Amino acid sequence: MSTLRPTLEFLLYDWLHAESLTERERFADHSRETFGAVMDICERIAREKYAPFNRLVDTEEPRFDGERVILPRATHEAHAAYVGSGMLGAAQDYELGGMQLPYTIEAAAGTFFATASVSIGGGLLTIGNANLLMAHGTPLQREVFARNEFSGRFSGTMCLSEPQAGSSLSDIATRALPDGPDFEADPLGPRYRLRGNKMWISAGEHELAENIVHLVLAKIPGPDGKPVPGTRGISLFVVPKKLVDTEGRLTGERNDIALAGLNHKLGWRGTTNTLLNFGEGSFPVRGGAGAIGYLVGRPGEGLRCMFHMMNEARIGIGMAATSLGLAGYQASLEYAKNRPQGRPVGPAGKDPAQPQVRIIEHADVKRMLLAQKSYCEGALALLLYCARLVDEQHTGTPEAADEARLLLEVLTPVAKSWPSEFCLEANSLAIQVHGGYGYTRDFPVEQYWRDNRLNMIHEGTHGIQAADLLGRKVVMEGGKGLALLAARINATIERAIQQPQLAEHANALGQALQKVGAATKAAWATANAAEALANAVPYMQAFGHLVIAWTWLDVLLALPAQVERPAEEGRVRAARYFFHYELPRIPAWLRVVETRDPTCATMPEDAF
Amino acid sequence: MSTLRPTLEFLLYDWLHAESLTERERFADHSRETFGAVMDICERIAREKYAPFNRLVDTEEPRFDGERVILPRATHEAHAAYVGSGMLGAAQDYELGGMQLPYTIEAAAGTFFATASVSIGGGLLTIGNANLLMAHGTPLQREVFARNEFSGRFSGTMCLSEPQAGSSLSDIATRALPDGPDFEADPLGPRYRLRGNKMWISAGEHELAENIVHLVLAKIPGPDGKPVPGTRGISLFVVPKKLVDTEGRLTGERNDIALAGLNHKLGWRGTTNTLLNFGEGSFPVRGGAGAIGYLVGRPGEGLRCMFHMMNEARIGIGMAATSLGLAGYQASLEYAKNRPQGRPVGPAGKDPAQPQVRIIEHADVKRMLLAQKSYCEGALALLLYCARLVDEQHTGTPEAADEARLLLEVLTPVAKSWPSEFCLEANSLAIQVHGGYGYTRDFPVEQYWRDNRLNMIHEGTHGIQAADLLGRKVVMEGGKGLALLAARINATIERAIQQPQLAEHANALGQALQKVGAATKAAWATANAAEALANAVPYMQAFGHLVIAWTWLDVLLALPAQVERPAEEGRVRAARYFFHYELPRIPAWLRVVETRDPTCATMPEDAF
Missing domain, CATH: 1.20.140.10 (Butyryl-CoA Dehydrogenase, subunit A, domain 3)
Structure with a gap:
């Protein structure tokens, strides 16, 4: 029997006191029982509709028959059950048909699907897409697109990467041109015509929903007719696969978005991953050239919106x-x-x-x-x-x-x-x-x-995350975020050090925190980003081990001083494993950070 | 262009002085030129017959049509080219049709095939099988089986594991019974009838060669009719797929070995991997029950022979x-x-x-x-x-x-x-x-x-290797092997410490050696094997890092003091990477070894 459910319950209630969220107005109708009911439903659907088909979706990879992308019947049934659970809109307001569920519970419940079959998938992209529209879209964009995503009628994607621009979004080449003189008058938002290719688009083409809502990054040419260089030239558009009216009804017209290829992957095969051509003319629409897209937010603020x-x-x-x-x-x-x-x-x-x-x-x-x-x-x-x-x-x-x-x-x-x-x-x-x-x-x-x-x-990627962590996050706002994290870690240490059975861990964590802090300073000692970030990944590995050690120690504080039940003993052991076998790895990672070791960064290309 | 060939040449000649082997009588006809000719042939075959088909053999997995195992045509052609190269018998005596090639050169040349397509494979199993027969077989077994393996007419396998006995060979259940009263009179060796199932047998069934020579571990029942428990009950048999006469000709009779299943693997799919049933009656032979096998070496010494x-x-x-x-x-x-x-x-x-x-x-x-x-x-x-x-x-x-x-x-x-x-x-x-x-x-x-x-x-497995290293190899013969390795490492350190640019590495290696030595002692301080070996894998990881660091430092000693060429700079950098990024990991692995940390070993089962 899986130990996932009891582990989740322990972390949610004994450690994070998630039921205290119900004291807040937004969650006032909830209780540990309603949370439990959500978990029950998700656990059951995952067990019945996901887990039995995990191998099937690996062997019956998505294929394109020239018109449609074919997915196994099991995927359709799992998706239908997922939609039926109401999880897509669970976090939304009652008036939007949601249940005002805390994200904490939504995230916890999501683990049932992901452990059962990660690539059949839940609603990660659709929910994220719709949430973005809720934050940055017009009232009608929310109503027409987001609302239909929360209900499961439509599904959503994120279209960022292009074949020549993976991690480097400033280099995207997809262009958006105003669609006619009245382009700003469209009730769905300023209307543009998009042309370009988008790579690595998960769930970019399928028949699981009535429509697919693409959120697409593209560049609007500047006054000189050229795209604005860099990320500040990037705008965001909502580009539906099938055109809709202001009531969200399909007009019967298809937008000019063509499947250019399915990626054949090492794994995660239950999810289609696509190369999409926008506006190449496969499905010319309303006489113009380009796929029709509606601006979301203001021009040039696409990346900021997307980061939401x-x-x-x-x-x-x-x-x-x-x-x-x-x-x-x-x-x-x-x-x-x-x-x-x-x-x-x-x-x-x-x-x-x-x-x-x-x-x-x-x-x-x-x-x-x-x-x-x-x-x-x-x-x-x-x-x-x-x-x-x-x-x-x-x-x-x-x-x-x-x-x-x-x-x-x-x-x-x-x-x-x-x-x-x-x-x-x-x-x-x-x-x-x-x-x-x-x-x-x-x-x-x-x-x-x-x-x-x-x-x-x-x-x-790992490299992008590491540059974000060491290059931006730990130094932003004068290092305020890092200081705050250190304060939380120290608070855990102070509580733990008073318990004899945790004092050893608390001391080890204190030393690790001190080392990571010193390494952060040493990395930036010359204020030279290239030197500081040359070993950003080892820094992130050390930082991650610090954070997980802290997490484990904090989790132990939620146990009785005298552990008795096997599950409690298991947590004590798992934490001890981390402190004895893993935490001591930190100095090896930090050594090259502290010294801003240039061995890799200065390696001549012809010496490889 | 691949840097493999120049890397091999540097290691073989500049570092290991492999050409000095030609001063020995056995290799006297060889020279750096003849070694180079062997490398040329292998490199060319690998490039032409292996590399282009590496993806093909992954997607066209071996399949059984009810009679035969079907492999792609490319595999047959690659195998034929490999046999044609003479590499199967290259290390053997001239009189056996070999070329008395040093193993060092054979191993180096083998990397061309393995980098091009590891699962099309070279002759690892066939050569190992035949070498074993050369060491422990009778003159006729060598002539009939080994010689035909070296020529590529037959191929070879090792049949050790069984479904219920993977790493634990003392628990194999395959039995061998004397085949009739005259069983000892067979010119091919004492003749037995084998019955049992063998799992994970690579190249266990295919049509690449005329015959397959299985070397099979099985137990001969003791006087009480029961198999002798433990490894001392294990004997070794040569069991051909098709029966042969004393001239090595196929008699036309098939031995009672049936393919019970092909394993469907994560990778390495160019090689068949099989479950074989010996003597289950699919191909009853000469009226008796069981597959016919000929004893190799003495009864009860099968494992010793196999370890050869x-x-x-x-x-x-x-x-x-x-x-x-x-x-x-x-x-x-x-x-x-x-x-x-x-x-x-x-x-x-x-x-x-x-x-x-x-x-x-x-x-x-x-x-x-x-x-x-x-x-x-x-x-x-x-x-x-x-x-x-x-x-x-x-x-x-x-x-x-x-x-x-x-x-x-x-x-x-x-x-x-x-x-x-x-x-x-x-x-x-x-x-x-x-x-x-x-x-x-x-x-x-x-x-x-x-x-x-x-x-x-x-x-x-990793666990088996680690138990072998810490449980046997570093303590055997009073620790003589470890002492000898330490002497070699110290010799490298002493040479390196005299070169200013290597002194830092030499010191770091010295400290690592000292730490590994101390941890070895500490692990065995209580002379309790269960305690010593509880963290054998972390010990092996640390030990391995010590050995690779030593190897790199020794390699650097083969470079000029002032490196000039890019390839030389590359080796300096790769070594420096190892000393700066990898060697510092050793203390974290050894910490649990030194303390004989019981966190894992004493974990109660119900706490998982």
Whole structure:
């Protein structure tokens, strides 16, 4: 039996006191019971409609028959059940048909789907898309597009990357030209014609919903007719696959968006990933050239608007990575409990006439299981903490909201990158526990590992996250975010140090915090960004380990001083694993940061 | 252009002085030119017959049509070209049709095939199988089986594991019963009837050769009719797929070996991997029940015989892992040199009107490339060093041969495990350099990563290697092997410390050696194997890093004091990367070894 539900409940209620959110006006109708009902529904749908088809969606990859993208029937049924659960709009206002559910609970419930089949997927993109429109769209854009996304009638995408511009958005070449002299008069927003190619668009083409709402970054040419260079030239457009009227009804006309190709991936195959051509003339529409798109927000502010959905999207990726890690942990735990092989080390194991023991009795198998538990449950705790901060940002007092915002700025790169790296490592350990069987497609763990490899790449690669963390987040607003995080960590240390059984961890965490702080200063000592950021990834790895160690120590504070139940003992052990086996890795990462080691940065190209 | 050939030549000649082997009688006809000719042939075959089909053999997995296992035509052609190269018997005596090639050169040449397509494969198993028969078989077994393997007429397998006995060979259940009263009179060796199932048998069924020679571990029942428990009950048998006469001709009769299933793997799909049923009655032969097998060596000594092929097999696995790492390094280097994306950090990169730079100009991409180079070329150097020790063991003076044997005992677990772990990490970095493209099947790196994941599992898992290293190899013969390795490392340190540019590395290596030595003692301080081995894998990781750092420092001693050429600068940088970014990881691994940390070993099962 999966330990996911009790782990979530412990973290949500014993640690994060999520039920205290119901004291706030927005969540006043909720209670631990209503939260539980949401979790029940999601858990059931995931068990019945997702988990049984995870391998199927891997082997029956999306294909294009020339007209339509074909997905397995199981994907349609899972999607329908997901829509039926109401989760797409769960966080929205009652008047929009939502249930004003805290994001913390939404994020927690999402793990059921992601552990069952990450690539059938939940509503991450659709929700993010619609949330962005709620924040930056006109009232009619919200009504026509967002509302229909929350109801599941339409689905959503983010169209940022282009074949020649992956991480470098300032180099996008998609252009948007005003559509006729009356372009500003369109009730759906200033109407443009878009032409360009968008790469890596997840869920960019399918038949799961009536329509697909693309949010597209493009450049409006300046007065000289040329696109404005850099990111300040980027604007945001809502570009529906099928045109709609002001009531959100399909007009029957298709927009000029053509599927140029499906990407054939290493994993995550249940989700289509596409190259889309906008306005190339495959579906000429209303006599003009280009796909019709409506401006969202003001011209030149596209990236700022898009970043609105970035924090939640990045937490979502971290949650996907964590869920895959947890799925592998459960699978390998189950295997280890049932597979007999070998005998104990030492005298007890010398008699070959004795039966073999189950592999969970071997120290090295326990090590591989405990590492997984420590990585994945630690990551889960951090992500729920971040989700709780999102709720604080939206519903807390002004001071608390601003603190939450700042903490999220600093923690988001970690919440996205750390699980991507270490829950992937957990999946590799899950394979290793299975031995040769883990390397076959008869067991689920190899797929988890393949699926998880995506998470270090999409929504900003590891390198991008690291540059964001060290180059921006820890120095922004005079280092206020980092100082705030340090204060939270110190508060945890001060509580823990008073408990004899936690004092050792508290001291170790204090030293790690001091080291990371010193390394941050040393990296920037010359105020030269190229030198500071030359080792940004090792910095992020050390920073991430600090944050997860802090998370674990804080989680331990929610346990009784005398642990008695096995689950409590498990958390104590997982934390101890992290403090004994993982936290000591920090100095090795920081060494090159502190010295601004130039070994890599100055490597001559011809010496490779 | 691949840098593999010049790297190999540098390591073989400038560092290992491989041409000095030609001063020995066995290799007297050889010269650097004849070695070069062998390398030329292998490089050409790999380029023409292997590399173009690496993706094909991944997508056209082996399948069984009810009678035969079908492999792509390209595999047949690659195999034929490989056989034609003479590499199968290259190391053998002239009188056996060999060319008395040093193993060092054979191993080096093998990297061309493994980088081009690891799963089309070379002759690892066939050569190992035949070498075992040369060492332990009767003259007729050598003539009938080994000789035909060296010529490529027959191919070979190792049949150790069973579904219920993977790593635990003492639990195999395959039985061998004497075949009739005259069983000892068969000219091919004492004749038995075998019944049982063998799992994970690579190349267990195919049509690439006229016959398949299985070397099978099985138990001969004791006087009480029961199999002898433990490993001392294990005997070794040669079991041909098709029966042969004393001239090695096929008799036309098929032996009772049935393909029970093909394993469907995560990678390495160009090689069939099988479950074989011996003697289940699918092909009843000569009226008896069971597959016919001929005893090799003496009853009960099967495992000892089998271990004869283990060292070379494990070096072979390390070489495969390393080759995959090198292939990913080359692919990502090529990509990074050609992919424009983004701009430099700092003022130079602020102008979006400037064109994008190639990603190899970014510090973090350089870091990922240099890490790959450091891992993979370091591993390559170690493996060639081990191969050189194999030659020393076979052709050196008695003292040198014994030293080589001892060093190989200690180094083999590292040579197998370290590349399996860190060249896999290199492959992950190769994906990361490619960004989203690396996650698609349009680029080769995802396949390298999948293929490489096998190497931590087969030929003894990571856990098995670690228990072997810490439980046996560093303590055997009173710690003589470890002392010898330490003496070699100290000799390198003493030479390096005299060169100002190497002194820092030499000091760091000295400290690491001291730490590993102390941890070895501390692990065994209570003389309790269960305590000592509870953290055997972290110990092996630290030990491996020590060995690779030593290898790199020793390699640097082969460079001129003033490096001038780019390739030389590259080696200096790769070594420096290892000393600055990797060696400092050792204390974190050893901490739990020194304290015999029981966090994992004593974890209660119900706390997971």
